Amino acid sequence: MIIHGIVWDILIKWGIRQSPTLRLGISNWTYEDWMTLKEAVKDLIPHIKFSMISRNDYYGKILPFNKVLSTKEQNLNDEVLLCYLDKDVLTSNSKLLRKVFLDDSSIINHFHANIILQWIIEGREEQETFSYPKIKKSFFDLFCFKKNSKHNRSFTPTSSIKYRFNLLFSRCRDGFPTEDYHKKCDNLPNTLVVAKIHDSTSIIGGYAPRGLDLGFLTLYTITIDSSFLFNFKTGEPSIENTIQCKMRKDRDIENEYIPYLWVGPRFGAKDLAIDLHKMKATSVPQYYDKPIHDVKEFNVDDVEVFQVVEY
Structure with a gap:
């Protein structure tokens, strides 16, 4: 059973470890830091099924790293976003x-x-x-x-x-x-x-x-x-x-x-x-x-x- 929230979490951790310049405190990351992570994971993100990620995981795992998504991925269908961001x-x-x-x-x-x-x-x-x-x-x-x-x-x-x-x-x-x-x-x-x-x-x-x-x-x-x-x-x-x-x-x-x-x-x-x-x-x-x-x-x-x- 694939839990895509966990897969996303593993992918992000893997991407961070690919570059020793990335610091764990993402609140201090520069634009270049985000682009480094984005480049590391961009080919793997399409394999993540965001529609299969629970609301809690979306809040806790996806949103903090939203900057690594492509423009297309950021502009997810409005109905998808409602499903993740609003309980109603x-x-x-x-x-x-x-x-x-x-x-x-x-x-x-x-x-x-x-x-x-x-x-x-x-x-x-x-x-x-x-x-x-x-x-x-x-x-x-x-x-x-x-x-x-x-x-x-x-x-x-x-x-x-x-x-x-x-x-x-x-x-x-x-x-x-x-x-x-x-x-x-x-x-x-x-x-x-x-x-x-x-x-x-x-x-x-x-x-x-x-x-x-x-x-x-x-x-x-x-x-x-x-x-x-x-x-x-x-x-x-x-x-x-x-x-x-x-x-x-x-x-x-x-x-x-x-x-x-x-x-x-x-x-x-x-x-x-x-x-x-x-x-x-x-x-x-x-x-x-x-x-x-x-x-x-x-x-x-x-x-x-x-x-x-x-x-």
Whole structure:
């Protein structure tokens, strides 16, 4: 798993060591000092994927050395700069003009979050027009939670709405699931799970509007809703290089019960199931319309669980 913020940090340190005239206190650097460093790293900077650098790393590592970037690199797309410099990111590349706040994630950035949010809203719109009254009613109930519940936050299709991707759990940060983890994450509406596939650039995940039970289960209920799976195959936030899988709309699978044991997020039976102890995942299509990954069993480096809410 390449963390581009770390790669940038190593590159800058390497560049400084190439010239004994450079002093570590950059506040005292002259124009010639900056040009010396710029010349040392200019051929390597294009390999840095700035869109994959977290907001914290951008503040702490990129901005202090902004002078070594070329004019083209300094004039990054305005939307990219907003994603890095402002926690509330305004975007207009979809039907709704909306703001997205993303807790500092080591797996996805604001561009991924915006694409995922677009899928969430599209899924809600599709579900509202779904022809089976029973499913339609249950979906309506899903987005009409009590106002006083801190866990139950509904989506409202207005142009002024803001969305927050609250990071509830990070496997690398928080370690093995604990009782506190289950209290925060189990059966939480509008749950988003993302994972970084080992030895790959792919980012895989899923969204469950009804929430997930992430502990040991002996009976698992399948209900048709607007859940979906996704795979950013190259790791880049681009729809062209992304697989999205939706739940099958077959009536015969609704409320189907399957016995199963698993510790971690699970979509369908094994359509996407991630074991948080072994850090292994499976992808065997059954309840979703296509496979989310071309390998049935694979390892993951990190897993993050979010709740997507309005604020």
